[in-house]
Amino acid sequence: MGTSHTRASIASIASIAVILSAAPHAAAAPAGASPSASEDAAPWNTVWTPPETTDDAPAGEPGAPTSGWVAPTDEPRAAGQKPRQQDRSSTIQKAPAGTAAGAPGLGALPWFGFDETEISLDIVARVNVANGNLLLTASDSLMNGVGPALRSDRFYNGLSTATGSLGGGWSSSLSHVDSGLQVSGATATYRGSNGFSVKFTKSGSTWSPQAGFNATLTEDGASEQKRYVLKYNQSGETLTFAAGGYLTSHVDRNSIGNTYEYTAGK
Numbered sequence: 001m002g003t004s005h006t007r008a009s010i011a012s013i014a015s016i017a018v019i020l021s022a023a024p025h026a027a028a029a030p031a032g033a034s035p036s037a038s039e040d041a042a043p044w045n046t047v048w049t050p051p052e053t054t055d056d057a058p059a060g061e062p063g064a065p066t067s068g069w070v071a072p073t074d075e076p077r078a079a080g081q082k083p084r085q086q087d088r089s090s091t092i093q094k095a096p097a098g099t100a101a102g103a104p105g106l107g108a109l110p111w112f113g114f115d116e117t118e119i120s121l122d123i124v125a126r127v128n129v130a131n132g133n134l135l136l137t138a139s140d141s142l143m144n145g146v147g148p149a150l151r152s153d154r155f156y157n158g159l160s161t162a163t164g165s166l167g168g169g170w171s172s173s174l175s176h177v178d179s180g181l182q183v184s185g186a187t188a189t190y191r192g193s194n195g196f197s198v199k200f201t202k203s204g205s206t207w208s209p210q211a212g213f214n215a216t217l218t219e220d221g222a223s224e225q226k227r228y229v230l231k232y233n234q235s236g237e238t239l240t241f242a243a244g245g246y247l248t249s250h251v252d253r254n255s256i257g258n259t260y261e262y263t264a265g266k
Helices: 001-022 087-093
Strands: 114-117 125-126 134-143 149-155 170-172 179-182 185-189 195-203 204-211 214-217 228-234 238-241 247-251 255-261
Touching: 179 228, 185 228
Parallel strands: none
Antiparallel strands: 114 125, 125 134, 134 149, 149 170, 179 185, 185 195, 195 204, 214 228, 228 238, 238 247, 247 255
């Protein structure tokens, strides 16, 4: 009986969180507008060809920013900067400042224990049984190919006090704001897109992971765009970070996968 009441409460809370984060996906047609199927429509037998030129030239040379990557905080905006549209509800969705997540922390790692409830086909609510953190995972899109799949996932951590790329407590698998490597002296902290963080400690020239995290971190001081390489020992997947800690590639054990470029620091 106690378990059923608990799961019902979890599902209610998770549903409210999803409703709060939902955004309209369709706009009404202007009054008096009459759609025409023939307007700007190409003949069915016309072969599409790419334009010869484009006005969307990059603002700068691709490459990860040289400034150090910093994890989202309670106040990520610069002084005087106007809040983004999604920031208006940030203080409602995120946990109050000073909230302690407790061990084992936010997000999800293989050794975390969860009580799981499926809200819909692509949204799952999970409650960490050790600290009570509510983790919502929404899978928006998936593009499979050779190497690691390119995913668009959203995550919400109920005990997070940070304002992520999608608002208070929210993060995205495609945002450079929510995931990166933060290096400070002999400590490197890798923050994953679902909110987890793991630490590596440097001794001499060797980086050692915290207990339970089966991965290695190596450093190439001669490279700016591939300064740090994080490799998962079991799967062989490899993440490469620039000197500033921004992600530059994600490949499989055969070095096939995705590369990331940045224009104007984004």
